[in-house]
Amino acid sequence: MKQKSPLLQREGAKTVLSSILSILIGLVFGSILVLIVAFSSESISPKGGLEGVSLVFLGLFSTGRDAAGELAFGFNPTSIGNMLFRAIPLLMTGLSVAVANKTGLFNIGAPGQYLMGTWASLTVALSIPTSVVPSWIVWTLALLAGMLAGAIWGAIPGFLKATRNINEVLACIMTNWIAANLVTFLFDISDLKNGAEAGKVGYIKPTAANGVATAKLGLDKLLPQSQVNAGILVAILIAIGIYILMNKTTLGYELKACGSNRHAARYAGINDKRNIVLSMAIAGSMAGAGAALYWLSGNTEFFWSTYQSLPAVGFNGIPVALLAANSPIGVIFTAIFMSLLNICGTQLKNLTAFNEYITDIIIAAIVYLSSFSLIIKMWLSSRGKKKTAEPAPAPAAAGEKTGKENGK
Amino acid sequence: MTFLLQQTLIYTIPLLIVALAGIFAERSGVINLALEGIMIMGAFVGVLTVYLLQEAGIFTKDSGQLVMLLALGAAALMGAVFSLLLSFAAINLRADQTIGGTALNLLAPALTLFFINILTSQNVLGMFTGDSASWFMIKKTDLGFERGAELGVLGGTFLDKFYLTTYICIVLYVVLSIILYKTKFGLRLRACGENPQAADSLGINVYVMRYAGVTISGALAGIGGFAFALTTANCSANGDVAGFGFLALAVMIFGNWKPLNTALAAFLFGFCKCIAAAYSTIDINGDGVYLLREIGINPNIYRMLPFVITLVVLAFTSKKSRAPKAEGVPYDKSTR
Numbered sequence: 001m002k003q004k005s006p007l008l009q010r011e012g013a014k015t016v017l018s019s020i021l022s023i024l025i026g027l028v029f030g031s032i033l034v035l036i037v038a039f040s041s042e043s044i045s046p047k048g049g050l051e052g053v054s055l056v057f058l059g060l061f062s063t064g065r066d067a068a069g070e071l072a073f074g075f076n077p078t079s080i081g082n083m084l085f086r087a088i089p090l091l092m093t094g095l096s097v098a099v100a101n102k103t104g105l106f107n108i109g110a111p112g113q114y115l116m117g118t119w120a121s122l123t124v125a126l127s128i129p130t131s132v133v134p135s136w137i138v139w140t141l142a143l144l145a146g147m148l149a150g151a152i153w154g155a156i157p158g159f160l161k162a163t164r165n166i167n168e169v170l171a172c173i174m175t176n177w178i179a180a181n182l183v184t185f186l187f188d189i190s191d192l193k194n195g196a197e198a199g200k201v202g203y204i205k206p207t208a209a210n211g212v213a214t215a216k217l218g219l220d221k222l223l224p225q226s227q228v229n230a231g232i233l234v235a236i237l238i239a240i241g242i243y244i245l246m247n248k249t250t251l252g253y254e255l256k257a258c259g260s261n262r263h264a265a266r267y268a269g270i271n272d273k274r275n276i277v278l279s280m281a282i283a284g285s286m287a288g289a290g291a292a293l294y295w296l297s298g299n300t301e302f303f304w305s306t307y308q309s310l311p312a313v314g315f316n317g318i319p320v321a322l323l324a325a326n327s328p329i330g331v332i333f334t335a336i337f338m339s340l341l342n343i344c345g346t347q348l349k350n351l352t353a354f355n356e357y358i359t360d361i362i363i364a365a366i367v368y369l370s371s372f373s374l375i376i377k378m379w380l381s382s383r384g385k386k387k388t389a390e391p392a393p394a395p396a397a398a399g400e401k402t403g404k405e406n407g408k
Numbered sequence: 409m410t411f412l413l414q415q416t417l418i419y420t421i422p423l424l425i426v427a428l429a430g431i432f433a434e435r436s437g438v439i440n441l442a443l444e445g446i447m448i449m450g451a452f453v454g455v456l457t458v459y460l461l462q463e464a465g466i467f468t469k470d471s472g473q474l475v476m477l478l479a480l481g482a483a484a485l486m487g488a489v490f491s492l493l494l495s496f497a498a499i500n501l502r503a504d505q506t507i508g509g510t511a512l513n514l515l516a517p518a519l520t521l522f523f524i525n526i527l528t529s530q531n532v533l534g535m536f537t538g539d540s541a542s543w544f545m546i547k548k549t550d551l552g553f554e555r556g557a558e559l560g561v562l563g564g565t566f567l568d569k570f571y572l573t574t575y576i577c578i579v580l581y582v583v584l585s586i587i588l589y590k591t592k593f594g595l596r597l598r599a600c601g602e603n604p605q606a607a608d609s610l611g612i613n614v615y616v617m618r619y620a621g622v623t624i625s626g627a628l629a630g631i632g633g634f635a636f637a638l639t640t641a642n643c644s645a646n647g648d649v650a651g652f653g654f655l656a657l658a659v660m661i662f663g664n665w666k667p668l669n670t671a672l673a674a675f676l677f678g679f680c681k682c683i684a685a686a687y688s689t690i691d692i693n694g695d696g697v698y699l700l701r702e703i704g705i706n707p708n709i710y711r712m713l714p715f716v717i718t719l720v721v722l723a724f725t726s727k728k729s730r731a732p733k734a735e736g737v738p739y740d741k742s743t744r
Binding site for chain 2: 033037041106108160164165166167169170171173174175177178181182184185188189307308309315318319322353354355357358360361363364365367368370371372374375
């Protein structure tokens with residue numbers, strides 16, 4: 001017996017609302033910071049502060065400055081194309097974190113899995129000569145290699161969690177740093193470094209050097225002068241695939257059961273240890289695929305000396321997944337939103353006295369807010385109740401909850 | 409040998425004090441994953457204090473230790489204030505502590521880099537003038553020894569070319585460990601991490617104790633962050649502490665949440681870090697042969713070692729480790 005409840009009372013609507021609320025508060029927080037800096041600094045005028053705020057919100061539509069030096073806004077195909085391109089790795093690392101979260105694991109190891117995926121896919125893409133093997137086969141092999149490397153790297157913390165009961169957060173952090181050093185080491189001894197071009201010290205050859213590049217499928221005609229390619233379509237397809245895996249298959253059900261209650265799942269005959277390892281392996285393969293899709297675009301160049309810092313795109317998978325409430329379909333939208341923020345940051349850096357780190361601050365604020373999304377949801381539902389002036393009857397609420405558990 | 413010990417100490421001290429920070433938070437029942445972020449804030453504010461004091465020109469090189477102490481105080485204060493964000497989310501709003509900590513870890517480098525870029529138009533904030541060795545390092549001549557005096561291995565380690573932060577951190581470590589184990593306050597704090605319901609029923613305010621634990625933790629991590637920036641980064645801040653906050657967490661778990669074990673673990677990890685950072689200049693028996701460089705292993709392998717060892721060690725000890733029972737569980741009075 002399913003009862004239709006008012007829109008605000010529905011679980012999904014509440015989730016979307018609390019995410020939008022988090023985003024808005026994050027943006028407002030960032031804007032206030034920009035204004036405070038503008039008003040307290042001598043070198044930045046209050047007008048500069050207002051320009052900064054307008055770019056925080058509308059950076060995607062910024063077309064630079066006009067002749068009079070004022071900010072101009074309009075349709076900017078380069079920004080939109082780059083936004084879609086940069087959304088690819090975010091989408092995939094977001095999926096990575098979301099899949100692990102569904103199994104009750106916090107995958108903070110996406111940066112390491114991403115790096116291992118980068119190494120494997122670049123090595124395959126640059127080592128198999130396209131004069132012998134057709135380039136689309138090399139491309140596919142490179143993608144699969146990236147996924148495999150990521151999966152192995154994700155499975156390590158999963159294995160340690162399942163068999164040795166090591167906190168996966170700690171294990172992931174260690175594997176991150178091991179990957180950072182390992183990838184530097186592996187590229188250091190390889191012959192894939194770009195030695196031909198001047199000023200390219202420390203970079204790996206772009207995959208176009210071997211004739212391997214993601215197909216554009218005419219997207220570059222639609223959005224000229226941008227890096228957009230079919231990778232975003234592949235990423236969206238993978239997201240849909242993960243949605244089907246998690247919600248329509250036995251494996252997905254078992255993974256989620258382990259996440260809800262590991263002991264109950266074991267009691268029901270589910271192999272919880274196997275599922276923890278498997279969940280982390282799938283999560284790792286997503287991050288690895290993200291790396292492959294990004295670096296296989298043909299003209300992106302990887303700075304291989306990574307041992308001092310971890311790729312931010314791995315960590316930004318966390319807010320992408322949290323904002324989407326771990327829904328694989330939601331991740332598509334939140335990844336594009338995060339990428340939009342990224343574009344805003346670039347415009348902010350190019351056009352004003354501020355810098356791109358303001359977007360990282362906004363993202364951090366959003367993550368902070370989503371850590372107590374439960375409270376926000378409770379607050380939303382108490383408001384919803386006041387408005388409708390009739391509290392939802394208890395059985396209906398319970399039915400709604402199980403409805404969600406069964407895979408909404 | 410003296411060089412090896414000194415280098416090891418330089419890496420051990422931040423790990424030691426930040427691991428104690430972790431102990432205070434977790435023993436009160438809150439997982440403080442934000443140690444890395446708090447260290448970054450501490451390092452930034454400490455260096456900023458030094459920078460501003462130098463810029464104002466009130467202090468000269470002779471009062472370097474005073475400048476250092478002021479900076480250390482500022483770093484501790486910043487750490488305590490920054491950790492309030494975690495306490496508020498974890499204690500009052502019953503938030504997911506892992507995500508809350510991650511948020512602070514994302515926020516700290518973003519905030520510091522944002523301000524550093526506005527201040528200096530680049531990604532690093534250093535001292536206004538001079539370098540940390542000449543301003544803050546204490547040499548044996550400062551202590552009244554002759555320039556050529558032989559102090560032996562231990563004397564050379566502890567009485568020559570050291571930073572005052574080393575001693576401050578060691579004293580803090582001992583004093584706070586005693587407070588945690590031998591005072592009423594410490595007992596109450598630990599009770600809140602083991603069984604907050606029972607503690608509450610005996611009239612202990614769990615919220616206050618957890619706030620105290622996390623705030624002390626924040627102050628210590630801030631101090632650790634500045635100690636790290638001062639000794640290993642030549643008193644500069646760039647929104648990064650090279651994973652020391654996370655390593656300190658591993659040290660704490662390896663040390664089984666107990667101060668003495670943790671101190672030993674910190675020394676072990678400090679040693680690994682030292683090998684990784686200075687393998688090419690380590691001359692173990694003083695005969696001019698740099699053994700580790702001679703072997704010819706890629707430096708990336710050495711850099712990887714501390715993390716690999718952490719994982720292996722944790723894999724073998726985790727079955728025996730005993731975390732505080734109530735850590736990570738938000739306290740809800742109605743569950744009493």
